[in-house]
Amino acid sequence: MGSYYIKRTLSAIFTIFLIATITFFMLRIIPGGPFTREKKIPDSILESLNEKYNLDAPLYEQYFDYMKGLVTFDLGPSYRNLGFTVNDMILAGIPATFKIGALASLLIIIVGIPVGIVSALKSNTAIDYFVMFMATLGVTVPSFVIATVIIYLFAGQLGWIPTNGLNSPLAYIGPVIALSGYSISFVSRLTRSSMLEVLRQDYVRTARANGISEGKVIFKHALKNALIPVVTYVGPMVAAILTGSFVVEKIFAIPGMGGYFVESVNNRDYTVVMGMTIFYAAFYIVMVLLVDIGYSLIDPRIRLDGRGSR
Amino acid sequence: MKKKVLEVKDLETSFFTHLGEVQAVRGISFDLHEGDVLGIVGESGSGKSVTSLSIMKLIEDPGKLKNGTVLFHEEDGNVVDFTSLDQREMNEYRGNDIAMIFQDPMTSLNPVYRIENQMVEVIRKHTDMNKEEALKRAKHLLELVGIPDPEAQIHDYPHQFSGGMRQRAMIATAISCNPRLLIADEPTTALDVTIQAQILELLRKLQKETKMSIILITHDLGVIAEVSTHVIVMYGGMVMEKGTVHDIFYTPAHPYTQGLHESIPQSTAKQKERLVPIAGSPPDLMDPPTGCPFSPRCPYTMEVCLEKASPLFAVSDSQEASCWLLHEDAPEEPDYEKAREAK
């Protein structure tokens, strides 16, 4: 049983290492190097820059240096914002991003799952149709559209919430809804279909045939099974929230990691792009790992078989 | 005269799908007495499972119990009509006075709870036992149904059990509150042949010990022959024939029952003798034949068969069949063998 967790953890570490390697070499094959500008920098300056950042060393040496830095959580300097390191930029962005990310995740769980359950229990009623209509809209309308509509209606026309920043509690409403809209819809759809599927299962009928009360049938016997696929989705959901934050942070002008990432992509600030990619990927992999462990706690079949069913 | 346990009268159940009404059960009546083992036999779609679920009031949307009464006679002679109870009241009977086991033991136990949890839950629901007493009872029951080492096994999850063991655990749960009636819906269909025999043997043993009545639903005439005392043959949502197991096997009166016998291998058969399948396929329950449901496949179909379903005609004291051929004005009963050879 323990060996399953160890195996999963080792495999996660290996994957992070692999991602770091791929990312490093991908950004190194970009023609021109990090100091190429529209206007040519004098060769003497370029040389001194290359020397300063050790870019004239052989590639393998640079690679080992980078990996060494990575182990000590040092992601190197930014090539654009001189004087800043990638760590500085990530650390500057983390508070805002994680605040809206955590709120969005919370909203997804406390809204998406109950709504899905209600929709399943009231299937083919007006409530169900309404919920599913909204959920279908939610998964088809891109987050940047949701965000801009929120800004237009609630910030612009009605003036209820600020258009940018995170300076008041009200300011969280827009970005959190925009960030969680897709996932709330997805989770409620998933919970609904999973719940309907589970309610058709033989063991639910068995529980009913044994005189178990309807409340217990639904909340004990059906719900735990129905949540298995939902929990599986939580990992990718975190990624969706993180990458969704690129757009949402841009629109709401939030000083978060997503905004910095997009900025450095557009500025060709390659060390920042590289560092943030690795950071995102590592975070994602750790989340998936945690989800897998949580998943094995719900579903005994995984734990004892020692393998995931996905 | 044995005491009655169950009286089913004119039971009708339909499923209202978006494509139309599927009439799964179309007027079924039968009585069940204490200690009887009633086998209900029929092919898939004949309505036998829906009948049992209707008795338990476990028909789910879009299904609906349209008509009929299900009278349950309690131990003290009190009679309740299940059809008039709501689900909450029904829960007092289900798992307690009337229990049910299902076809597929692989999926009939909740995969995310331990056997212990699932059994104790049922026992505590219907008795005043505390947790320890219920657990003790559960272990005793597992031992009774032949689970080796119940002390340890009770803490297992269902997926750690084999199919046979799961069905045993299902049976143990079902009999945990000493039900007066056990409904077994194809209890052996999903199991290996050797395990099938063991489970049937177990059911027979438990029935003898507890004197409970059993309704055994199956499509397997062999299973019926092995454990039943009485048999109902269903087709197209209707009763074709009912009688004691002896009646049905030795003097089948309905052409469908006769056809069933033709289609199973006999140990006494001569070499090279071919099995005779019943031609055609079961009726479309969305649009069932107006008359006898078997008329499109029956070798003796008469005009009346197409117009009107036959009532049950008594064949003997214990046997009834719904076939117009048994009407007193009907032409002489044809020789089934001859009709077959003529084909």
Added chain:
Amino acid sequence: MGDINFKKVAKEDNLDTEQTRRSLTYWQDVWRRLKKNKSSMVGLIGVLLIVLFAIIGPWLTPYEYSDQVLDYSNLPPRLDVRQVDNLYVNVTKEYRVLEVSEKGELLGRIRIVYRDPIAKKYYYSKEAEIVLDDSGPDIYLTNEDFDDDVYYSQAYGIALRDAEYPGGANAVEVVYIQPNSPFVDALVNGEEYDIEEATYLKSLEIDEARFGDSDGAEAIVLALDDASMIERVVFGEDILMVNFSYKLMDEGTRPAGYEDVDFTVTYHDVESKYTDDTVMNRLYWFGTDELGRDVLTRVMYGARISLIVALIATLVNFVIGVTYGSIAGYAGGSVDDVMMRIVDIINSIPLVLYVILLMVVLREVVIDVHLFDRDIVLFRGSDGLGTIIIALGTVYWVAMARLVRGQILGLKEQEYVLAAQTIGVSNWKIITRHLVPNALGPIIVSMTMMIPSAVFTEAFLSFIGLGVSAPQASWGTLANDALSGLTTYPYQLMFPASAIAITMLAFNFLGDGLRDALDPRLRKG
């Protein structure tokens, strides 16, 4: 019961209904099932309409996606029309006055000739030049709330060619110089001018620098760190006077409800205080964008780009995924283990990140060949279109590979495969002739679902600035471009956004329907 008819029924009359049913092929059956499903038919019709819209649409409009008419920039799909005397005009949100017909056809712009900030009056004339005399001009606009600092539609500025700006190429400072100022006169006359005397109005960042012709017709934007940096301006090679239309304000400073500011239009001494009518914009059904390009045309061309990207990316995914999956599934054993382990690893990476990374790398790549004394560029990453197709096409095949492998694993145990193996059919043929065709159902469903998610991802990438480059535009870039003017011109975002949403809905409905129609589990019922 006296008249019971015991006559025997002849067997022929007693035909079994089941046996008379015509049997359908698998695909006929799928089509029959699909036709029964209302929402999937809606989806199918939607998909067909969108494809028609993309293919035929651009031929039906009189505009090209890059046609700019600056006079007609930022016009909504419905125009407020005022009748003043015998003249019908529309006053835009930037206080441009457009002459329209009663039905809503745009006839031309009536140019502003003079602003009187003290009287809060703007003067317009249909003539090219007018002389302000006591009688006044033909047309003027009055409004108590006119605020010259904010509501300029036309501005003059200066630009330095090749200016170095520390914020990078995309962050450009704009300096608005008040028209009719001595500074402009000096520039027009080619004189030297002391910049300190120019009225410095406002500077704000805009997204993109556009250097055009030096005659000032094209919008040219100034690249200056700080207006005060330039002390003297000589109109010449490197410094240009520019005339540009600009976004009225950035959202932050716009007062709520500013659109409702009413003003009076006066023409031949006839006053019009209120809008008489709202009519359809007959020239531009969906309105125009900030450069006066037809939104409808751009949405149609955007549909082309978005759908081409989605379609090619899906096909590439299909080829890679099916090949990879069928090899893994058919080979089995350790080959399968290794191949699936790789898939597992790829699957544990957030793919959007990798698309972004690939885009970042690819946009710097230029592949060209030197042929017949000419350089032929085969691939230029900065064009965006090829880059985005490659990025999407090479990353999302993993799901397809898993699906196909699962199918093949099941199918290869089937008797017909064994039969083919025993008569010596080559492995390649078994895969292509026997296995893949039988796994086609789920493959098609997953491809149908892949198209909307490719549209989605493309829009997302374009939105964060990694999409196709101007003047080409996909729906995502259109939405991105419309973002800055959102509060004033919401329709510019609404149309591409609805196009994305409708496409997603249509493909999702169709995909759901196809899945139900192709699902072998439901085939039993």
